[in-house]
Amino acid sequence: MDLDYGLYFKKSEFACNCCGYSQMNQSLLDSLNQVRMLADFPFIVSSGYRCTKHNKQIGGVEHSAHTKGLAVDILANEETRVKIIHSAYVVGIERIGIYEDFIHLDIDTSKKLVSWVGD
Secondary structure, three states: OOOOOOOOOHHHHOOOOOOOOOOOHHHHHHHHHHHHHHHOOOOOOOEEOOOOHHHHHOOOOOOOOHHHOEEEEOOHHHHHHHHHHHHHHOOOEEEEEOOOOOOEEEEOOOOOOOOEEEO
8 A cells, every 4th residue: 555645745754764664654644744734844754664673773662653653753943843742732643752852743542642751
């Protein structure tokens, strides 16, 4: 099945840095396009799909939503952070991780619906 990456994104933006594989969840892609439209500025996806090998290499958590195609990390600074977070909430993304230079968004229903601030 071919995924629809929408108006704002390309498949290559979500590919694993290790193996190049990418199998994102269509609902996440649809939500990301809505977030991008509401925020009204381009996003840089720093991490999309991760194979389990790459996830382990970078110290990702076991059973990461990235390994299921259910998460993305978007580069963010002080200017863009609030708009991304607000737009994600409006769209209905409830798992939001706030880090110094990126925002983690995921729709993994096997995890608690929570937002957090990371290191």
